[in-house]
Amino acid sequence: MGHALEIEGLTVELGGRRVLEDVTLTAAQGEMLVLLGPSGCGKSTLLRSVAGLVPPRSGTIRIGGGCVDDLDPGERDVAMVFQSYALYPHLTVLGNLEFPLRRARLPAPERAARVAESVHMLALEGLLERKPAQLSGGQMQRVALGRALVRRPRLFLFDEPLSNLDARLRAELRGEIAVLHARLGVTALYVTHDQAEAMTLGTRIAVLESGHVVQVGAPLDVFREPATTFVAGFVGSPAMNLLPGRVRAGTLEIGTSPGERLRIPGVEVADRDGIEAGIRPHDVDWLRGGGGGPTFVVARIEHLGTECVVELELGALRLRAALPPSEAPRVGDPGQVRIRPESVHLFDGATGKRLTGRAGGAKRVPSEGAP
Amino acid sequence: MTRPSARTALALLAAAAFVAPLAMMLWVSVQPPGSGLARGETGGELAFENYAHALERMGDFRTLVARTSLITAICVVGQCLTCSLAGYALARVPFRGRGFVFALVIAAMLVPDQVAAIPRFLLFRWLGMVDTILPLVLPAVLGGAPLFVFLFRQYFLTLGEDLVEAARLDGCGHLAIWWRVMLPLAKPMLATVAIFTFLATWNDFWAPLVYLVSPENRTLTLALAGFQRTYDTAVEWLMAASAVVAAPCILVYFLAQRLFLRGVQVAASKR
Numbered sequence: 001m002g003h004a005l006e007i008e009g010l011t012v013e014l015g016g017r018r019v020l021e022d023v024t025l026t027a028a029q030g031e032m033l034v035l036l037g038p039s040g041c042g043k044s045t046l047l048r049s050v051a052g053l054v055p056p057r058s059g060t061i062r063i064g065g066g067c068v069d070d071l072d073p074g075e076r077d078v079a080m081v082f083q084s085y086a087l088y089p090h091l092t093v094l095g096n097l098e099f100p101l102r103r104a105r106l107p108a109p110e111r112a113a114r115v116a117e118s119v120h121m122l123a124l125e126g127l128l129e130r131k132p133a134q135l136s137g138g139q140m141q142r143v144a145l146g147r148a149l150v151r152r153p154r155l156f157l158f159d160e161p162l163s164n165l166d167a168r169l170r171a172e173l174r175g176e177i178a179v180l181h182a183r184l185g186v187t188a189l190y191v192t193h194d195q196a197e198a199m200t201l202g203t204r205i206a207v208l209e210s211g212h213v214v215q216v217g218a219p220l221d222v223f224r225e226p227a228t229t230f231v232a233g234f235v236g237s238p239a240m241n242l243l244p245g246r247v248r249a250g251t252l253e254i255g256t257s258p259g260e261r262l263r264i265p266g267v268e269v270a271d272r273d274g275i276e277a278g279i280r281p282h283d284v285d286w287l288r289g290g291g292g293g294p295t296f297v298v299a300r301i302e303h304l305g306t307e308c309v310v311e312l313e314l315g316a317l318r319l320r321a322a323l324p325p326s327e328a329p330r331v332g333d334p335g336q337v338r339i340r341p342e343s344v345h346l347f348d349g350a351t352g353k354r355l356t357g358r359a360g361g362a363k364r365v366p367s368e369g370a371p
Numbered sequence: 372m373t374r375p376s377a378r379t380a381l382a383l384l385a386a387a388a389f390v391a392p393l394a395m396m397l398w399v400s401v402q403p404p405g406s407g408l409a410r411g412e413t414g415g416e417l418a419f420e421n422y423a424h425a426l427e428r429m430g431d432f433r434t435l436v437a438r439t440s441l442i443t444a445i446c447v448v449g450q451c452l453t454c455s456l457a458g459y460a461l462a463r464v465p466f467r468g469r470g471f472v473f474a475l476v477i478a479a480m481l482v483p484d485q486v487a488a489i490p491r492f493l494l495f496r497w498l499g500m501v502d503t504i505l506p507l508v509l510p511a512v513l514g515g516a517p518l519f520v521f522l523f524r525q526y527f528l529t530l531g532e533d534l535v536e537a538a539r540l541d542g543c544g545h546l547a548i549w550w551r552v553m554l555p556l557a558k559p560m561l562a563t564v565a566i567f568t569f570l571a572t573w574n575d576f577w578a579p580l581v582y583l584v585s586p587e588n589r590t591l592t593l594a595l596a597g598f599q600r601t602y603d604t605a606v607e608w609l610m611a612a613s614a615v616v617a618a619p620c621i622l623v624y625f626l627a628q629r630l631f632l633r634g635v636q637v638a639a640s641k642r
Contacts, residue, residue: 053536074542086533090555103542147541 003065004029004187005050005155010059012045012211019045020211023059027204030185034202034219036192038234042211043191047157050189052076064154074103079148080157083164085140087132093143094128100151118146121180138169145177149184156188162197174200195235199223207231225345229352232278232345238309241279241319244349247272252344260315262294266341269356276352278345281309284321285338286329298333312337396617400425400610418607425611429594430586439573439591442504446511446572447565453514454564455557458523459549463535473524479517484577492581506582507575511568519564526560527553562630570620591616 005027012020020042027033035043048054050061052073061068068076079100087096097118101111119125122142132140141161148156158177162170178201181188192198198205199219206216207230215227226232232240245254247269254262254277269275296312296319308328312319312335319337329335346355401417404424426432460466461473495506514520530553538548554561576592583589589597595616598609624631 048536051536051540053539072544073536073539074544078540080537080540082533082537084531084533086531086537088534088537088552090552100541103547151541 003027004063005189006062007050008060010049010061011057012049012054013057014045018211023213025206025213025216027187027189029187031203032181032188032190032201034190034192034198034205035208036195036198036205037208038193041208043208044159047159047189047191051078051080051157077153078155078157079151079153080159081144081148081161083160085144087140087143089132092129092131093124096143097146097150100147114150118149121149122146137165138173141165141173154187156186158188158190160191177201195237207234227354229276229278229347232347236280238281238320238322241281243277243317245275245277247275252277255314255317257315260294260317262314262317264339264341264344269346274349276347276349278347279339279343281320281322283339283343284319286310286321286323286327287336287338288329293336295334296337298329298331301328301331396610396614399607400614402607404605404607421607421611422615425608426615428608429597429612435589435591435594442507442590443569443572445508447568449508449512450516450519450568451561451564453512454516454519455523455554455561456549457514457520459527459553461520461524462527463532464545476517476520480521488581495582501582502584502588507578522564523557523560526557530556559630559633562627563635566623566627566631569623573620
């Protein structure tokens, strides 16, 4: 399958600050590549560089095989959906949908056909004569999607399109975008800081940290095999526990004080210090008495409805566990934990890079873009 | 006295200060000529025929109105277009030296017109444009109102950058963005600039006095000045003519008052 988008060695500076450094990424035809990262990581800048709105310092961008470095945004054949919707306030919904087609000087019948198709697809009938100020947030974002769709571009760019919507509407539109993407088979670059969006929409996810791509892979691969402690902490909710430790004779010892160490035997890694152990809260079992090992105390409980997140303390060591509501302990309860060695992710404490697939010995999955 | 009523009284007082000269003008304009106004004597019948006499004395009134309207129209359209274009460039077109150019615009706002009058006159004389309407309209057509450039820039900054970027992706160049997206959204600001320019140009006495030498090139304000003579200024006729000349200004202000106030509010809001 050919690459619909190729980004090679892209470096971008804004106001003298390096925002993106040597970013290399590809998106296959029909793929939804999600750029995931916290605020300020450069994901929106990357998207805007692809759109031609931000000039790169170096690097090359190819869309559909052709280099677009010297093309204006309007010549790149890309359509963008903005977080702020960016609808033209003085035009009606119909005027907004027609705007790019008029600029492209499309004949009236073709214009009408394309608009009708988008209107039908996004259920915009009845809104055509309204101005953006008369629309709800969800309706505005639908119109913004429609304005992108009518152009039938080679590449769709989504810049956090759902961030301004409430949770219910966000979930609804997320589903609609997934359906549209599957139906139209278009290539899309989707920027978000919301991992739920990334996991549900992405064919692949590229995780960015401080202007670098730290991991690219299928959503579940990124979740199961995070390449760095940053990815491990960012992907997954509640966030993964990242705890300092060491390996001695096949046993992972978590915690720094001798009397407060959690020991997990069965680790297939040679003895070494300076390890960062990653444990997902869902992989921590809470034992109310019985079970061996040190005794933790429940410090805090967050009830989320479908589960509760419990913060456990062992001296200075803090561990989050996600438990079914039926097993929710009370604050101050003592107990032990059980963690299966194959569920523990091991990282180099100094570099933050992944050491093995799992502590239990699974092989490492190589990830594109991983350092 | 409660606070709101104090405020109302203050507003009425301020309004009276502005309305009084207008009322005075209208009242004097219908006094019989030579009725002893100079000595403070008034009364007698209202002399509406003052208006006919005044217009007759101004000369070819239609030509005066046509010439003044032409100058005003060119200035209003020119100022709206060029100042908004310059404002858009300073707000949304990244170019080297933009900050410096903007600083120059701000600096130009501090220079009184009279300071530039002589160099400007010498320039137009060198260009052979004296005694034509060109020196009156060219500065406006060339965006020569730094205050309006500044106001447009501030206004365009309040419109999100996303809008400009969306238009660029939709295939617009900067000129198309300015014309198709920014200008339609700048209606309140356009109204403000249009009204200010209309009032300033229609009422302008200084520039026509400097540049229009021949009597046949006179504007309305110059014709009004013609009423003033050393020994026999017909105050009643002058006021009648002034009322006629001022009428369009008052009309325009009342018609566009809402837009005008919105524009001033936008301009005053901080960015």
